[in-house]
Amino acid sequence: MVTHDIAVIPGDGIGKEVVPVSLDLLNVLADIHGGITFQFTEYPWGCDYHLAHGQMMPKNGMEQLKQHEQIFLGAVGDQNLVPDHISLWGLLIKIRRECEQVINLRPVKYLEGVSSPLANPNDFDFMVVRENSEGEYSEIGGTMHSGPDEVAVQNAIFTRKAVERTIRYACALAEERNQKVTSATKSNGIVYSMPFWDKILAEVGEDYPKVEKQSQHIDALSAFLVTKPSSFDVIVGSNLFGDILTDIGAAIMGSIGIAPAANINLDGKYPSMFEPVHGSAPDIAGKGIANPIGQLWSAKMMLDHIDYPELASLLFDAMANTIASGIKTPDLGGKHSTEEVVDEIHKRLLANA
Structure with missing residues (x-):
């Protein structure tokens, strides 16, 4: 059994909603594979942390992150709480620079069912x-x-x-x-x-x-x-x-809510980081309607990076087919909740495993 050690930073806003459901589906995929497990270590860093401690992460935060294999990030920033230049440079860019994530990779693809x-x-x-x-x-x-x-x-x-x-x-x-x-x-x-x-x-x-x-x-x-x-x-x-x-x-x-990104460390000396690019969307945080696709697509990119292309394809197909079937959140013109979209993806993963 191979265990993959993943640092998790839900961050701000809807990151706290779409990251946990993404971790649940990653565990489902691990069960489908049968030979891997994920060990998730969550770090509660972000704007709320800054309000309490005066910084986006603790002084030894980078030392902690560098001990992990990869980093799974939710969202950074809430300008209602912390100015954007402070939140961005205090967490996201700090991680990119100090973990030498020199390549930013973003897929752009037409998805059936997204206008x-x-x-x-x-x-x-x-x-x-x-x-x-x-x-x-x-x-x-x-x-x-x-x-x-x-x-x-x-x-x-x-x-x-x-x-x-x-x-x-x-x-x-x-x-x-x-x-x-x-x-x-x-x-x-x-x-x-x-x-x-x-x-x-x-x-x-x-x-x-x-x-x-x-x-x-x-x-x-x-x-x-x-x-x-x-x-x-x-x-x-x-x-x-x-x-x-x-x-x-x-x-x-058709929506920034479905766009993922990978920040790649080329030599494996430090972890790479996988994130959606939709931001924290504080206007819809807590309403249960956040689009999970950007976060899940970034999980797909992480699976590709750690050399599980079959699991990555299984996840992407389940996501794409869920959207194509009309089960999607309001930002895509749908009427379904985050939970309903994730439940349908879960069902499709099990059906196609």
């Missing part, structure tokens, strides 16, 4: 690989002066090491899929970092001769995600560009 705002979605199915450690989100810069002479400087940092490993990850992923990589750039306007990014794409691309590689400027690429999303396979971009493109991806799927 996409696109007139002709054409069954799009692509992955976005986002550089997750530097770029436009570096902490280098500052402000000076005040009044009409006030100046703010924010430096975007691009290292060969980070750019190369991100592009290489994208190319390797494309080899497993449909062998096409689209790189987000803006070399006609950002004259140093983006030509640097393009140069590394060309160099790394030589190691993947079967993969078709193209660069598209971020403004045009954003438009193409709306007009012809089915033409993409793997998209790779910097921290900012990847962030923007994945929000567009969630929008064309």
Whole structure:
């Protein structure tokens, strides 16, 4: 019997509702497999913790997390309690940086039963690989002066090491899929970092001769995600560009409530982290109508990461078929509760095991 040691941070808002039901289904999947168990260690960190202790996690929080195999995160933030920049940098980004989770991976896929705002979605199915450690989100810069002479400087940092490993990850992923990589750039306007990014794409691309590689400027690429999303396979971009493109991806799927993400540590030195991207949704917290799909899809990504693709597929199919059957939460146009959606997924897991 193999035991997987998972740190669990339900966090804020609906995270406290969708994380527990996701853990229940992960245990169901472990029983179906028969040869694995999950050991979940829950950490009550988030905005409520900050109100009580003045920080989003204890001083030794990272030491505790680094002892686990993976991290399963619910939601971070409630601006009614703690300013967003404090909650984000005090927990989510802190974990990403200190656990060296250098790749952010987000799937974008049309799901039957979810109303996409696109007139002709054409069954799009692509992955976005986002550089997750530097770029436009570096902490280098500052402000000076005040009044009409006030100046703010924010430096975007691009290292060969980070750019190369991100592009290489994208190319390797494309080899497993449909062998096409689209790189987000803006070399006609950002004259140093983006030509640097393009140069590394060309160099790394030589190691993947079967993969078709193209660069598209971020403004045009954003438009193409709306007009012809089915033409993409793997998209790779910097921290900012990847962030923007994945929000567009969630929008064309029909709801940010179903969008998952994986923050990948490439060498296994520290845990990777799996999370939905819907935020804590404090406006519906406690009402029993939170959409569990984003959290469950992130659990699917965790199962893939720890090398249980059959269980991952079983979970995804149960989720997708539940939605296609019309059993879905109000954000997707349905009338069912979180519990009803999860119960149906549970039934389908057992029926198809």
